[in-house]
Amino acid sequence: MTDELRDEPLNPxxxxxxVPYRGAVWDIRSDTFRYGDSEITRHYVDHTGAVVIVAIDDQERVLLIQQYRHPIRHRDWELPAGLLDIEGEELVIAAQRELAEETDIVAADWQPLLSTYTTPGGSNEIVHFFLATGLSAAPDLHAREDEEADIRIEWVPLADAVAAVLDGRMRNALLANGVLAATLRRTGE
Known part of the structure; x- marks a missing residue:
């Protein structure tokens, strides 16, 4: 049964x-569609998608960033990530770009880790996670502005990040998905 257990595409x-609202980063879309004998209208965030990087060094530390996120009024801990906002860009290239832009780090080895829909009831956003290893410093490639201007970068033992997620001390969903998936991948489960 486990190989058969999967999401099913459906195109009503x-x-x-x-598009009643066009935003700088994403839009709000309103669709009316036929589902069975009903016509249903749903509003949702029409999102470009994103990449997330779980960068782990030779000491089993994961690279975390902390930045201000206005909707939750917190400086939360996150994994480096970014939008798929360059038309036709390969996912791994976007991940490499975002890691360098946010942290001035490059990686020699890249592996796809998982892909998730963040909030399928309210957004079509899909996020693609990559495991990055073989890390080294890169030249300062990107001028950081707005909330990125005061990004805090920390190397945290992967086990400590997992504990913080499971204890509820770090609640960012992408961080939780990334560190838990990386832990399972690295332990061979």
Missing amino acids: EIISTE
Whole structure:
């Protein structure tokens, strides 16, 4: 049964679609679609998608960043990540770009880790996670602005990051998914 257990694509007839709000990063879309005998209207965040990097060094430390996130009014701990906002860019290239831009770190080895929908009831955002190893410093490639201007970078033992997630001290969903998946991958489970 485990090989058969998977999400199923479904493409209902779209009766109408509009974008009542266009944002700088993502839009709000309104679709009316036929589902069975019903016509249903749903509003959702129409998102470009993103990449997340779980960068682990030779000492089994994971690279975390802390930055201010206005909707939650916290400086939360996160993994380096970024939008898929360059048309046609390969996922691993986007991940490499984002790691360098946010942390001035490059990696020699890249492995896909997992992909998740962040909030499938309210957004079409899909996030692709990569495990990055063979890390080294890169030249300062990116001028950081706004919330990125005061990013704090920390190397944290992977086990400590997992403990902080499981204890509820770090609540960022992408961080939780990334460190838990990396732990399972690295222990061979």
